[in-house]
Amino acid sequence: MEFLSYLISGLSLGSVYALIALGYTMVYGIAKMLNFAHGDVIMIGGYVSFIAMNSAGLPAGVAILLAVLVCTVLGVLIEGLAYKPLREATSLAVLITAIGVSYFLQNAAQLIWGANPVSYTPVITGTVSLAGGKLNISIVSIVTIIACIVIMICLQLFISKGKIGKAMRACSEDKGAAQLMGINVNRTISITFAIGSALAAIAGVLLCSAYPTLMPTTGSMPGIKAFTAAVFGGIGSVPGAFIGGLLLGIIESLTKAYISTQLANSIVFAVLIIVLLFRPVGILGKKISEKV
């Protein structure tokens, strides 16, 4: 019975990682850049919804919508101001810029909202009791898992079926050729960032509801873990991010339960190293063979 509860803890932690990893992997898959500011957009989403609910007294649904809206605009702005001018620059320059944006957001949040941690009011509360109260699952975990699956399927459909999705895939394969075919590369990448940031807002609300604390650095550690999950599952692959996130959460939680709480992180990252040794592209990553 305890095993089941550990598994559920792992699943709910993993689904938060997966939700964040979806944003990472989508931006990477299409724009071919690591948006390290993703975790901080999550934090902004958390703060926007917190303020909407606690200071403005808006209902949770409106607060989530507002967070999605603000984050989407923010994502497009970041892309337009910080990444677009570097489109032709080396990938290292873009990476460093992304780290800069991440610090910028953290410091800006500290200036605006202060550094003290606040206690987040969960948008969804309550637990489901199974097996005569021996097994408690919080509803927010269930919602997170469902949201994660729904978003994953929608994203997959969007990318593989729609016209914009096709444009995205084209940009991902070859930006130059896509442009020659009449695809507006800049607009496509902006749309990618808009979707990624909207996902970040939802992830922010769910992250803060499951683990109810919020401060300017809230997004950074889950962000790094989610990035790891995305690499684990095969960066650029949407189902890979989902699987990677869940596995990471479950490994972390079972390690804490059965091996040692002290070794949890070491073991998680050791597993990552082993997987990458045998499958350098991650679990579901595509092997790209280059013709010489």
Add this chain to the structure above:
Amino acid sequence: MKKKLLSILLASAVAATTFVGCGSQTSGGTKEEGGSTAQTSEGDSETTEGTEGDSASAEGAFKIGAIGPLTGEAAIYGTAVVNGAQIAVDEINALGGDIQFELKGEDDVNDAETSVNAYNNLLDWGMQFLVGTTTSTPCVAVAAEAYADRVFMITPSGSSVAVVEGKDNVFQVCFTDPNQGKASADYIAENIPGEKIAVIYKNDDVYSQGIRDVFKEEADAKGLEVVYEGTFTTDTATDFSVQLTAAQAAGATLIFLPIYYQPASIILSQADSMGYEPTWFGVDGMDGILTMPGFDTSLAEGVMLLTPFSADAEDERTQNFVATYKEQYGDTPNQFAADAYDAVYTIYESIKASGVTPDMSTEEICEATIPVMTQITVDGLTSEGMTWDASGEVSKSPRAVVIKDGVYVTP
């Protein structure tokens, strides 16, 4: 070319904004400082007018530096320390005696390196006594510097043993981590026996690890049953459901939390959503949980903690202190403010006992005050009759309080 220009512009904009970030952070700190120095200089000029011609030393005031996190995760502690020290300084200056103080607070963001920088800034300013630092990890780093430089140092709340160990010039107002662990185990053994105990602690933090080690030792010695121990680190401080499930599975009826209030707030809320209701027992790091923005204080109902200071205490001195603090800073003071207040009074007593004067060098003052520290007795807000031994550890009696309807009450 245009693109290059644009990117340079952007890069400098990002750099500039980052600097602005830092700049205003420190300016937040200097605002504090500015505020406090302004206050003291006001106090100074008043008293100088009052005691003009009385004595030569009146024109020179002792310079006290205070260091703590004024921004960042632990800002609540550092702010309390600077504010509490300021109230004591104002009180002593208002007495108009020969001993006058000037206080300057510096921000260390709870970071050891920043803390040493803050310490060096204060030395440049001419600091003669150091009240600080506030949190344990930076305190160990600064104590090593202060020992080498021979600066008299009294920390209100740096409770790790490593802070005072082997340093004759460093003293503590708070009880040490081992003392907290020992006192907690003793209290549980005496007052709530027969509980099955789980401990959840932060093993990358010297404060938490220190308390846990001695708690475990004392618990074993007293025959307390510790059924589960779980750890977490800064990186894994978001999810505690595994530790809580394991504690529940092990049958724990009391959970000992030798940690700060921020992770504790998550633990309380997650246990609540699991429907797990053990007795919670915390230490002084738990102090502050009730004033955390957005925190549902009903979650902390029944939490017990050891703290030497309770704002509800009925003695006149505490009442006055709480009233002044509320009036000046709009908040109820916590234990850290009271510790800092006591630290300033301890310095005051040591000056009276050793007869040092403000024109003496920092080093001379340090050497003259060390021997008297083991002789003086200070009645403070946090304890009556505090005394020190040569190790720098304080001897005082911790008190247990329980949270009821959002306030501390004596059980």
